[in-house]
Amino acid sequence: MSLKKWMAVIAVLALLLLGACGSKEKANEDADPGSKDKEVEQPENNEDDEAGNDNEQDDEQANEKDDEKANEKVTGDGAILNPYIAEETGGDVEVVFTNTNPGMIHHYSDEVSMSIDEYQIVHVSNMNESAKYNFDDEEEGYVLTLKMTLDNQSSEDVNYADGMMINTDDGMDYLKRKSHFVNRDEWLKDNSTEGASQYSSGKSFTGMFAYAMTKAQYEKLQLPMVKIDALWKNDDTSDRLGDDGYFPLPVNDAGLEKAKAVANLYPDKMVTDSIADKEIIFAKEDINETQEFEGIKVTLQGVQYADVTPTAAHAERFTNIGDNGLVAITAKYTIENGSDVAFDKFLISSKLHIDDRGSMLSQGMLEPSVRGSVEPGEKFEGLTVFLFRADEFGIFKEFQLEIGPLSDENAKRLYKEKTAKFQLPTKDSK
Numbered sequence: 001m002s003l004k005k006w007m008a009v010i011a012v013l014a015l016l017l018l019g020a021c022g023s024k025e026k027a028n029e030d031a032d033p034g035s036k037d038k039e040v041e042q043p044e045n046n047e048d049d050e051a052g053n054d055n056e057q058d059d060e061q062a063n064e065k066d067d068e069k070a071n072e073k074v075t076g077d078g079a080i081l082n083p084y085i086a087e088e089t090g091g092d093v094e095v096v097f098t099n100t101n102p103g104m105i106h107h108y109s110d111e112v113s114m115s116i117d118e119y120q121i122v123h124v125s126n127m128n129e130s131a132k133y134n135f136d137d138e139e140e141g142y143v144l145t146l147k148m149t150l151d152n153q154s155s156e157d158v159n160y161a162d163g164m165m166i167n168t169d170d171g172m173d174y175l176k177r178k179s180h181f182v183n184r185d186e187w188l189k190d191n192s193t194e195g196a197s198q199y200s201s202g203k204s205f206t207g208m209f210a211y212a213m214t215k216a217q218y219e220k221l222q223l224p225m226v227k228i229d230a231l232w233k234n235d236d237t238s239d240r241l242g243d244d245g246y247f248p249l250p251v252n253d254a255g256l257e258k259a260k261a262v263a264n265l266y267p268d269k270m271v272t273d274s275i276a277d278k279e280i281i282f283a284k285e286d287i288n289e290t291q292e293f294e295g296i297k298v299t300l301q302g303v304q305y306a307d308v309t310p311t312a313a314h315a316e317r318f319t320n321i322g323d324n325g326l327v328a329i330t331a332k333y334t335i336e337n338g339s340d341v342a343f344d345k346f347l348i349s350s351k352l353h354i355d356d357r358g359s360m361l362s363q364g365m366l367e368p369s370v371r372g373s374v375e376p377g378e379k380f381e382g383l384t385v386f387l388f389r390a391d392e393f394g395i396f397k398e399f400q401l402e403i404g405p406l407s408d409e410n411a412k413r414l415y416k417e418k419t420a421k422f423q424l425p426t427k428d429s430k
Contacts, residue, residue: 081120082145082208084183089134091127095120096142097251108231108242111154116226117206118147121218121251134178134212142218143181144211144251146226148188151204156233158241161197162188163229166211166249169222169258171274171313181210195235222255223248223262225274240372246272266304266330268383269366275314278306278328282427285332291420295339298403298420301332305427307390317365325390328366331401331424336379343406343414345370350384353400353421363387373409399424 078098080086086093098120105115124131125140135141144166152158166175179187188207190199199205213221228245232238246267250259261279262271270276285302292298308326310318318326329352337343353359366385374380384401404419 080122081118081147082122082143082182082186082210084186085122085124085143085145085181085210088181089124089127089131091124091131094123094125096123097121099250102249104247106228106242106245106247108158108245109154111152112158112231112241113151114160114228114245115149115151116146116247116249117149119249120145134176134181136214138214140215142213142215143178144175144213145182146209146211147206148209149204149206150188150199152199152201153204154201156201157193158199158201158231158233159195159197159235159237160199160231161229162209164209165227166224167227167274168217168220168224169274169311170220171311173217175211175213175217175224178210178212181212182208198235221251223250223258225249225272227272244369265306266302266332266383268328268330268368268385270308270328270385272368274311275317275366276308276310276326276328278308281305281307281327284425287422287425289422291422293418293420294415295337296343296406296415296418297336297338299334299336300401300403300420300422301334303329303331303401303424305329308387321387321389327388327390327393329386329388329399329424331384332381333384333403334379334381335374335403335406337374337376339415340376341414342373342375342408344373344409344411345380345382347407347409347411348380348382348403349405349407349419350401350403352386353402354396355398357396359402360386397426397428399426 078095078100080093080095081098083093085091098118100118102116102119105113107113121142121144123140123142124135127140132138150158150160164177167173168175186208188205188209189196190203190205192200226247226249228247230244231241233241248259248262250256264280264283265271265278270278283302283304285304287300287302290297290299306328308328310326331350335343335348350362351359352362362384363386366387367383370382384403388396401422401424402419403422404415405413405417406415407413
């Protein structure tokens with residue numbers, strides 16, 4: 001998933017979540033509805049007073065209607081999205097959380113996309129004995145159902161093997177896919193094609209996916225990350241269409257709050273793979289400085305500095321860096337290929353020069369996975385990540401980012417081995 005499209009998705013998500021949270025605050029009977037109002041001088045004219053009171057009543061009624069509409073989008077009540085769960089488990093099904101308009105869409109290309117149209121979590125209890133194995137043989141459990149649409153408006157068929165993974169906030173668990181919790185008629189599929197993973201050109205397909213959770217898994221869940229695999233073309237799994245898609249999926253009030261912070265983060269693997277929680281300490285996202293060499297145009301778009309806390313599942317991976325906290329620098333850049341030779345995405349080199357102390361290579365394990373080449377005329381969007389001990393980071397004053405040299409798929413260096421260098425802004429130098 002390109003960074004530009006990721007930022008568009010999460011910006012829409014942030015707006016939706018803010019609206020949903022506002023509705024919940026409005027509905028709180030203990031809230032002070034006037035606590036955020038500014039004091040204004042009241043007119044002396046009584047007629048104006050009466051008109052003003054009428055307007056206030058109209059505004060209140062309008063706000064109440066707006067609140068009702070918003071609560072229809074994110075609520076614990078309402079119709080069951082996937083009634084087949086009750087039939088399959090024989091249990092009592094109660095709606096816990098519903099989002100009928102998440103506004104989440106991932107573009108594989110200008111003509112092909114995948115969207116999450118609606119999702120819902122239900123609590124299942126008093127189920128048949130044979131159904132308990134879905135929830136680790138416990139007496140109760142939860143099911144997440146996602147309603148999704150694959151829209152293929154391209155001129156050729158595409159293939160999607162239902163590759164979707166949902167991991168918990170702490171990275172300790174993956175939610176278990178339960179295809180039998182969805183009626184076969186409601187699966188995401190194309191009945192007109194011979195291949196089970198093949199989807200016809202010029203058409204749109206909608207279906208549902210279901211995931212089971214134990215009570216313990218649900219109770220620690222706030223903002224799981226949904227990963228949707230890239231598509232492929234021409235019955236050739238190596239002929240990929242676009243990149244994997246990622247969606248942060250709030251499933252309760254705590255998730256709604258967490259999503260506000262995540263919405264502004266660059267999507268490195270600490271975010272998309274739930275490797276670590278990040279809290280911005282300084283950011284400048286409108287740098288847009290460009291350097292050119294040999295037909296290559298490199299643009300530094302922005303940089304984020306963040307305190308990093310590894311999740312439980314990945315904490316051991318960071319023990320060699322120390323236990324006094326971590327700081328990450330994530331830089332966002334683009335490379336436009338105006339030459340007549342392709343360069344390999346995976347072999348893009350980047351390093352950080354620190355004061356006059358030396359330099360360090362980027363942390364590839366924390367950067368988005370990329371593959372393939374950037375052909376002449378194409379543009380690549382990338383992230384590069386550098387990691388520091390928090391107790392040492394404060395002694396550094398200047399950072400210079402170097403991108404390049406670039407290489408072809410055989411690791412042969414291109415473009416006279418030239419590089420682009422950018423002075424990174426810091427909190428003290430801004």
